[in-house]
Amino acid sequence: MKPVRSLARVLLSGIFVVSGARNLQNAGRLVPAAKPVTDRVTPLLQNLSPRIPTDTESLVRINAATQLVGGLMLATGKFTRPAALVLAGTLVPTTAAGHPFWNSEDAASRNNNQIHFLKNLGLVGGLLLAAADTEGKPGLRWRTGHRIGHSRRSMQRAVRTARREAKIAVRSAATARRLPG
Structure with missing residues (x-):
């Protein structure tokens, strides 16, 4: 069963490694879409710590770096359960910002965003399974x-x-x- 788990983790992590690297290099292109979500999150982050950056581009970069590192950890089998949970957490703002199909006026755009929204929900499901997987060993x-x-x-x-x-x-x-x- 080990080869299947390894292959599944590599396949699941691919999207996070590629998009994390791409978004880390060019975070500016995502700022307009991410701004509505980051504006809602900023007050919460400021309450947590004044040192946490709250500008949209920095938050996009942090999310991208987290996805890149988490994807690499998942692919290499290092800390797979925590990495899967963290990746699932990064998908929440990514999905809300990137695929708000409920705001689309155009039917084609709404359909496209809805498909990507549901794809991301499927990824969250796969990540939750990876986070729960104890590789046949007894759980905590x-x-x-x-x-x-x-x-x-x-x-x-x-x-x-x-x-x-x-x-x-x-x-x-x-x-x-x-x-x-």
Whole structure:
């Protein structure tokens, strides 16, 4: 199953590597489309930290760099689960800014944007599957529950052993008192 996972990750990451590199080089072309989304996000970013850039072109570049790095991480198999989650997060503003089919007056433009919007939703679905994929290994939730159960059983064994040893000690002491000395 490993080759299938590897191939799927490479295929899924390709769009992010290519578009991330392209948009990083020429972020200015995306500014007009991204401005309505960044204008809504800017107050939230300013509340988080005054050091975060809030101009539209910088935010487009940050998103593009994140997609490029996340796509490379997903393709190479390094930190694939976090990379998939981050890439899914970058698709939200990208999709809202790049494919607002609900604003299109022209039927052909609306149809084209709706197709790309749905394609991006499909990518988000694939990324969520990649983020949930444990490669056949137990997930964190299972391992935590298993470890807690193991610890609980170990503690119960220790308590039973301590009780048994205490009973033996009491019997030994009682026997020792009865013996003439």
